Amino acid sequence: MSDWQHNSRHTLKGADQCHDFFQISGVEDNHFPIKIPLEFANLIDKNNPNDPLLKQVIPFKNTQSQSEFSSSPLEDEQYAPVAGLIHKYPNRVLLITSRVCAIHCQYCFRQNFDYSGHDAMSNWLAIEDYIRTHTRINEVILSGGDPLSLNDEKLEKLIKNIENIKHVKLLRIHSRSVVVTPSRITHKLVELLAKTALKVVLVTHINHENEISTAFVKNIGNFVNVTLLNQSVLLKGVNDDLSTLKQLSLKLFDAGILPYYLHMLDKVSGAEHFLISDERAIELHQQLQKKLSGYLVPKLVRDENGESKTWMSLEAFAN
Ligand code: SF4
Incomplete structure (x- = not known):
């Protein structure tokens, strides 16, 4: 068993473990079980219920339900022509490669997703057939859960299969594992992304500068021939102030990652x-645009059900 697999088994689970580890009280379990890898938990201040990392991963007790929030705000399932494959945009498809995540983010829009009928790994032949017959598809996005929950051997096999489809040129990987368990960035992973014939884009998911640990900066720097981008979710009480957003962009850039998207919250119940x-x-x-060079300012976007991302601006808001 490699280090990251060993580390991924060392997680805090449930309210009682959180009370003990973080020396706080009042955490309650809910339908989306608490799961916090120790590598991430060790970045959280003890005795501080307002820690911006902690707030992302523990359920909130006094949630007031609001009518526009639902269990599945993006209704991904209806864009799955084949089990495990989501096709919303003409040139790209997203594969649900794993139901597992290294961490459970309490704002996650897929926290209620029915993964049982959507396993791209077990349905690969049908997926391959679909992509081969849709020749406009030039990009395959690995998502989940977290695609890096797969071990390197499975990932290698999947990437080779994708490489064999001639019109696919781009491989995008969306992962939060790399930052919450930096040991996931193994030599084997670095090697297999470096040697694939596909152009690789790795989109990390980091919401706050405190998530960017020394181990992460060291390991992410090992990638070669990989474009590194980041997406964040704008979260009240976590990163909804200018200084935090500015520091996040600067620290991402220091780590060789360009800020790409700043997402509005997807309205999932409980968030x-x-x-x-x-x-x-x-x-x-x-305000961020006034403080930073343009390449450090992520695009502010909202995912709309069944539509392209909406670019958020004052003009759009006025309309
Ligand atoms: S890692 Fe990503 S998919 Fe998993 S719970 Fe967090 S936001 Fe959701």
Whole structure:
């Protein structure tokens, strides 16, 4: 068993373990079980219920349900022509490669997703057939769960299979594992992404500068021939202030990662307390543009059900 597999088994689970480890009280379990890898937990301040990393991973007790929040805000399932494959945009498809995540983020829009009928790994032949017959598809996105929950051998096999489809040129990997368990960046992973014939884009998911540990910076620097981008979710009480967003961009850039997207919250039930108004989000984004060079400012976007991402701006808001 490699280090990351060993580390991924060392997680905090459930309210009682959180009380003991973080020396806080009042955490309650809910339908999306608490799961916090120790590598991430060790970055969290003890005795501080307002720690911005802690807030992302423990359920909020006094959630007020709001009508526009639902269990599946993006309704991904209806864009799955083949089990395990989501096709919303003409040139790219997203594969649900794993139901497992290294961490459970309490704002996750897929926290209620029915993974049982959507396993790209076990349905590969049908998926391959679909991609081969849709020749406009030039990019395959590995998602989940977290695709890096797969071991390197399975990942290698999948990447080779994708490489064999001639019109696919780009491979995008969306992963939060790399930052919450930096040991996931193994030599084998680095090697297999370096040697594939596909152009590789790794999109990390980091919301706060405190997530960027020394181990992560060291390991992410090992990738070669991989474009590194980051997406964040704008979360009340976590990163909804100018200084935090600015520091996040600067620290990402120091680690060789370009800030790519700043997502508005997807309205999943249980995440109501993370919601920031459109006005406030746009205001923050405008302030950020004044503080940073353009390449350090992520695009402020909202995922719309069945539509392209919406670019958030004052003009769009006024309309
Ligand atoms: S790692 Fe990604 S998919 Fe998994 S719970 Fe967090 S946001 Fe959701």
